[in-house]
Amino acid sequence: MTDGLTNRRGFLASSAALAGTALAGCSGGSASGDDTLTLGVLEDRSGNFALVGDPKHKASMLAIEEINNDGGIDGKQIEVFDPDPQSDNQRYQELTRRAINQKNVDALWAGYSSATREAIRPIIDREDQLYFYTTQYEGGVCDKNVFAVGPTARQQLGSVLPYLVEEYGPKIYTIAADYNFGQLSADWVKVLADENDAEVIGEEFIPLSNSQFGSTINRIQSAEPDFVMSMLVGANHTSFYEQKASAGLDVPIGTSTAMAQGYEHRRLDPPAMANIYAGVNYMEEIPTNRNTSDGGFVDRYYEKFPDAPYLNEEAENNYFSIYMYKKAVEQAGTTEQPEVREALESGITYEAPEAPDGESIKLDGATHHVDHHMWVMRADDQHNVEAVDDRVIPETFLSETVGCDLTQEDEETQYTPQDFYEEAG
Amino acid sequence: MVNGLNLLFQFLDSFAFIVLAAAGLAIIFGIMGVINLAHGEFIMVGAYATTLANIRAGLPLPAAMLVGVLVTAGFGLVVERVVISGTVPNALSQRFLGRKVIEPLYDRLADSMVATWGLSLIMVQGVRITLGNSLDQIGTPLGNIAYSGFSYSTYRVMLAAVALGVLALTYYVFTRTEYGMRARATIQDEDTARALGVDTERTYMTTFAIGSGLAGLTGALYAPTITMVPGLGSSFLVEAFVAVVVGGPSVVLGTTLAGGLLGAINATVSNVLGTFFGRIALLVTAIVMIRFLPDGITGFVETLRERRQEGA
Numbered sequence: 001m002t003d004g005l006t007n008r009r010g011f012l013a014s015s016a017a018l019a020g021t022a023l024a025g026c027s028g029g030s031a032s033g034d035d036t037l038t039l040g041v042l043e044d045r046s047g048n049f050a051l052v053g054d055p056k057h058k059a060s061m062l063a064i065e066e067i068n069n070d071g072g073i074d075g076k077q078i079e080v081f082d083p084d085p086q087s088d089n090q091r092y093q094e095l096t097r098r099a100i101n102q103k104n105v106d107a108l109w110a111g112y113s114s115a116t117r118e119a120i121r122p123i124i125d126r127e128d129q130l131y132f133y134t135t136q137y138e139g140g141v142c143d144k145n146v147f148a149v150g151p152t153a154r155q156q157l158g159s160v161l162p163y164l165v166e167e168y169g170p171k172i173y174t175i176a177a178d179y180n181f182g183q184l185s186a187d188w189v190k191v192l193a194d195e196n197d198a199e200v201i202g203e204e205f206i207p208l209s210n211s212q213f214g215s216t217i218n219r220i221q222s223a224e225p226d227f228v229m230s231m232l233v234g235a236n237h238t239s240f241y242e243q244k245a246s247a248g249l250d251v252p253i254g255t256s257t258a259m260a261q262g263y264e265h266r267r268l269d270p271p272a273m274a275n276i277y278a279g280v281n282y283m284e285e286i287p288t289n290r291n292t293s294d295g296g297f298v299d300r301y302y303e304k305f306p307d308a309p310y311l312n313e314e315a316e317n318n319y320f321s322i323y324m325y326k327k328a329v330e331q332a333g334t335t336e337q338p339e340v341r342e343a344l345e346s347g348i349t350y351e352a353p354e355a356p357d358g359e360s361i362k363l364d365g366a367t368h369h370v371d372h373h374m375w376v377m378r379a380d381d382q383h384n385v386e387a388v389d390d391r392v393i394p395e396t397f398l399s400e401t402v403g404c405d406l407t408q409e410d411e412e413t414q415y416t417p418q419d420f421y422e423e424a425g
Numbered sequence: 426m427v428n429g430l431n432l433l434f435q436f437l438d439s440f441a442f443i444v445l446a447a448a449g450l451a452i453i454f455g456i457m458g459v460i461n462l463a464h465g466e467f468i469m470v471g472a473y474a475t476t477l478a479n480i481r482a483g484l485p486l487p488a489a490m491l492v493g494v495l496v497t498a499g500f501g502l503v504v505e506r507v508v509i510s511g512t513v514p515n516a517l518s519q520r521f522l523g524r525k526v527i528e529p530l531y532d533r534l535a536d537s538m539v540a541t542w543g544l545s546l547i548m549v550q551g552v553r554i555t556l557g558n559s560l561d562q563i564g565t566p567l568g569n570i571a572y573s574g575f576s577y578s579t580y581r582v583m584l585a586a587v588a589l590g591v592l593a594l595t596y597y598v599f600t601r602t603e604y605g606m607r608a609r610a611t612i613q614d615e616d617t618a619r620a621l622g623v624d625t626e627r628t629y630m631t632t633f634a635i636g637s638g639l640a641g642l643t644g645a646l647y648a649p650t651i652t653m654v655p656g657l658g659s660s661f662l663v664e665a666f667v668a669v670v671v672g673g674p675s676v677v678l679g680t681t682l683a684g685g686l687l688g689a690i691n692a693t694v695s696n697v698l699g700t701f702f703g704r705i706a707l708l709v710t711a712i713v714m715i716r717f718l719p720d721g722i723t724g725f726v727e728t729l730r731e732r733r734q735e736g737a
Binding site: 046048050051054178204205206207209210211212213214215216217218219221222224235236238239242243245246247248249262266267268269270272309 | 428431434435438439442550553557558559560561562563564565567568569571574575576577578580581649650651652653654656657659660663692695696699700701703704
């Protein structure tokens with residue numbers, strides 16, 4: 001049933017896009033023949049990650065429609081292969097194979113969680129498929145085929161943690177989801193605490209299935225930290241915020257996961273998210289002209305999807321990376337993947353909605369990561385979100401600490417902070 | 426250094442969660458021999474109905490919770506007639522095909538698991554399609570209790586009293602009312618009960634509706650404390666099933682003892698070693714119980730009693 005519906009919706013969206021192109025073709029006449037290229041967009045519209053995956057799919061469709069209406073990429077219209085992977089890693093693997101072998105996609109956007117990325121990366125690498133992973137993640141992937149364009153833990157935590165140390169003091173309590181992403185993010189908190197003369201005084205890892213936080217809240221209260229760093233993940237963990245508010249725990253909380261992805265400040269009753277600071281490259285409330293002005297990114301998104309609940313961090317990442325791909329193809333003059341990769345590695349920039357006027361964000365050719373414009377966003381007790389700090393934070397772990405240079409050496413590795421820092425681990 | 430009040434509140438919190446998560450499941454399993462794998466989704470129906478009644482229809486929270494209970498009980502009634510007993514499809518097939526097509530799922534453990542598991546998948550996806558990936562959430566009422574540097578949510582402590590109330594009411598219904606007597610007669614010996622004039626069919630139907638209503642109550646009570654997503658029921662399942670396994674055949678006494686034992690273990694271990702070990706302790710307890718007391722606490726008590734009677 002889901003399939004029928006989502007596919008029908010997808011079909012409607014793509015036929016709308018096609019209708020748009022047909023019109024553009026009539027009026028502008030710039031399209032060069034019936035030449036097309038195919039992009040694979042595998043984003044969850046049902047299952048566990050539907051809440052956060054659906055905006056990624058929508059924003060991708062927006063970018064593709066805009067590009068097609070504007071004459072396509074180098075005169076070629078974009079076709080989309082976008083079945084619903086249903087938050088299921090096995091289905092992701094099947095669909096990735098189908099996208100590469102049967103649909104011959106020119107580039108692939110796929111996956112919300114790091115677990116999904118790691119499930120399909122072997123297939124990507126075996127087939128040497130150009131692949132964009134857009135979720136904010138733990139960092140460290142140095143892979144010749146992968147462009148991890150979301151911000152890394154070092155960039156996200158590196159924006160919010162120093163701000164909170166300055167604002168509230170040096171004693172940090174970490175709570176994180178008990179799996180790969182949470183563990184590595186907690187290691188980054190320790191590294192960053194060390195760099196900012198702060199100290200992690202307590203740490204707890206919460207199983208993803210846990211939704212009751214009574215003892216965690218008491219433990220935070222007994223440690224008396226200056227602030228909490230929260231890298232909780234998923235619907236069960238979201239219950240923490242309501243529960244800590246009703247228990248009267250009002251310590252400031254820094255996070256790389258809440259608000260920007262699952263828009264908790266819209267879904268929860270105030271003041272559950274009061275005094276929570278998110279370190280992010282994008283959320284709907286980012287105060288840039290490109291984002292919030294009339295006809296800006298937010299306007300265009302809701303014009304195409306009036307019923308969409310939120311425009312989240314990863315949605316912007318999908319959006320700008322499709323435009324970066326467009327630039328690269330036009331620079332390379334071909335959709336041949338090795339040439340496009342080389343063009344992407346030449347230092348493509350784009351005026352993304354996250355960056356203020358006159359500024360653009362840069363794709364670093366050596367690491368395949370993006371030097372993001374990062375924001376610290378604070379929710380008040382009415383759940384109004386305002387920007388309290390912002391600056392460009394380059395990716396530094398791979399480029400400076402590890403020394404990953406994909407323009408010189410082909411690699412397919414994920415590096416972790418334990419390998420390089422004493423504080424981590 | 427263990428803070429006594431912290432431990433007490435965590436115990437009450439944990440006790441309430443386990444008892445309320447398990448109550449509806451225990452009744453349906455104990456009396457009808459149906460393992461309801463859609464139990465979590467019944468809780469979700471209660472939570473969703475409560476939230477929608479409160480936020481969209483503007484009812485005050487207690488009234489919205491009542492709506493949640495009634496909607497879930499009604500939904501349970503429909504499920505019982507259509508899926509569990511097969512009465513509705515059988516009536517249709519009798520008319521058009523001249524024979525029954527569905528055998529009731531009473532006391533068919535494995536079959537009832539598969540059927541209700543399928544039902545749970547349909548319910549989660551159905552809700553996702555019709556109501557979207559999440560609902561706005563109601564805030565937790567009643568504020569907090571503060572004490573020497575700590576504080577605990579009043580509402581969650583109060584749930585422990587509600588849990589005891591639910592147990593007392595269930596006990597009353599099953600021991601002091603005519604329905605309760607019929608229900609117990611049906612469990613003990615269905616054929617004899619029927620021979621004595623008990624409408625067992627009707628007893629099953631009522632029992633399933635009551636069990637569903639209790640699941641709905643759990644959903645209604647926890648709606649202000651958990652995230653409103655279609656899959657929310659799964660966060661109750663581990664506690665619910667462990668409690669039923671540990672409690673054993675006697676519904677009320679079993680659930681009470683299981684809630685007390687598991688709540689104490691979970692709260693103490695979580696308090697001293699952390700949430701992660703609290704959950705491990707819960708599961709280890711279940712394994713140990715299944716290994717050494719396969720009939721649960723109340724089953725063990727029963728065996729002891731029988732042995733003593735034989736000895737005497």
